[in-house]
Amino acid sequence: MTPRQSRTDEICDALRRAILEQALKPGTKLPEDALGESFGVSRTIARHALGQLAAEGLVDLRRNRGATVARPSWEDARDLFDVRIGLERTVISRLAGRLTAAQIRRLQEHVRTEEAARGQSDPIAIRLATEFHLLLAEMTESPVLVRYVRELCLRCGLTLALHGRPHSSECAINEHLEIIDALREGKTEAATRSMEQHLESVAKRALIEPSEQAVPDLTAILASYARA
């Protein structure tokens, strides 16, 4: 029935989710064989997917040496946040005063989810915070904007995982609410300022202690993502 179709997009999505949730930490090796096995495809497909993710900067690809989850350097980090701020400024200017009531409810609901997850593990907090920004980008209905913001958010997440200090997401939630309010009232300037300050403070927290850990079992991690 279901014609066997290109699974490389699914694999990219799965890997992106895994990276976003920090199930795959920066530096983790991603052998083509193991990936193919996890998703039930051959190396060709896995390889293709890795190429895509490398183009997005989520995966480092060194010749004849395989793929690893990207480990953004400290200088990269500053650069990523910088460009991200510029892009999210565009997001804001597109959305200010143009959000529907339903969209605002959707955003507020997401922040409530963030509040409910307060105190949980850091990875979950980072994931939820990232998804808030993704949600905003999607509401612009601009394909390019969505793609770039998503790329940068994920890569910024990687830097947080690498260089960020733990338990740093306490204040971010209020800042999200602030942004929503400014957007709803059409205060472009205020929203922009909030967003800039918000991202700036997130970036500031991304500058400490390089956390190294052993590489865990890849297939076990991917098992839950393969069938999703």
Add this chain to the structure above:
Amino acid sequence: MTPRQSRTDEICDALRRAILEQALKPGTKLPEDALGESFGVSRTIARHALGQLAAEGLVDLRRNRGATVARPSWEDARDLFDVRIGLERTVISRLAGRLTAAQIRRLQEHVRTEEAARGQSDPIAIRLATEFHLLLAEMTESPVLVRYVRELCLRCGLTLALHGRPHSSECAINEHLEIIDALREGKTEAATRSMEQHLESVAKRALIEPSEQAVPDLTAILASYARA
């Protein structure tokens, strides 16, 4: 001697150049076979390259129907220019007042090249104008910025090729000079305004007459790009 290494990047570069110079026009079919033959590789490599370009939005990839040079729709076009303006604003703010004398000479030299090519074919003018913006982006030394600006510039070039009216690059050259001057004098505001107006007026010209033409001989076109 030279160990045969991954050529997919070279192929991407070659195709990007061909697209930039409008040797490959929007809508042109890009069969894996023909590409592989042109570059002396198998379909697998050509396929991989096409995947990369599709991720950049330069190539449309429809399942089981092959690849074609992207044909940005009218709505896409507006979106592309919009995001591009935001990104190039970031470029400006990074460069204003920080350019070395050598960099300024480099930019002015490029504009002289543009002037020298005045009256030549439209494709050449578009290519040179695009390269000016690429040059600026590269001077920021920000990998992300370079990548995004390059993607958007190329895609905007596609829209100009599709929807733009001919002989429209006359005034652009002076605008480039204006931007250089403002950058040199560190006038961030002025440079930003110039850049915005410049891109806005370029975008305005990208809204007319859909030019259709027959698909020319692919292998002949690619012959000169394959060995470069």
Add this chain to the structure above:
DNA sequence: TGGGATTTGTTCGTATGTATT
């Protein structure tokens, strides 16, 4: 240092899906 095991780079064959007559 060297050699075997492992992983990547590439080609090519087959199956499947799409366009055309």
Add this chain to the structure above:
DNA sequence: GAATACATACGAACAAATCCC
């Protein structure tokens, strides 16, 4: 509307590079 021609999707196998003991 079916048969044919053609291009793509995927996988198995081989060659080359790297890693590890």
